[in-house]
């Protein structure tokens with residue numbers, strides 16, 4: 001088979017595929033309606049014969065009608081799958097974006113909190129200062145100090161050095 005024939009066959013298959021879909025689109029609803037009619041006949045006969053204390057004679061219609069409706073539904077879904085998917089995509093995308101917009105501030109607030117988790121809190125006024133700042137931006141108090149024994153940098157409100165364990169006297173705090 002050469003390329004031309006291959007292409008031709010592919011095109012034919014695509015065409016057939018489209019044709020099958022079109023058939024599904026037409027047959028699907030017809031089968032649903034036919035199934036519905038059969039189901040109604042069967043059901044109506046069942047009700048009427050039950051109220052007349054007779055054996056239902058068209059009860060089999062229900063057994064044809066219900067599966068026919070199911071098959072018809074499947075055919076219709078298969079035929080309209082592309083349209084349904086397109087509709088769903090169209091419908092869900094803005095909703096998703098909208099949800100994303102609403103989640104976004106929450107996420108940035110959380111990420112900011114995580115980013116600032118090691119931001120120094122002023123020991124005097126308690127305000128949260130930017131990371132790496134040496135003095136409180138609200139009251140000017142020192143946010144960190146150096147251990148007089150080992151030179152480690154410590155939190156301003158530390159009572160003991162966390163490097164050498166020595167007690168820090170009050171006058172050495174600032």
Ligand SMILES: [Zn+2]
Pocket residue numbers: 122123124125126127136137138139140141
């Ligand atoms: Zn302060």
Ligand SMILES: [Zn+2]
Pocket residue numbers: 147148149150151152161162163164165166
């Ligand atoms: Zn120390």
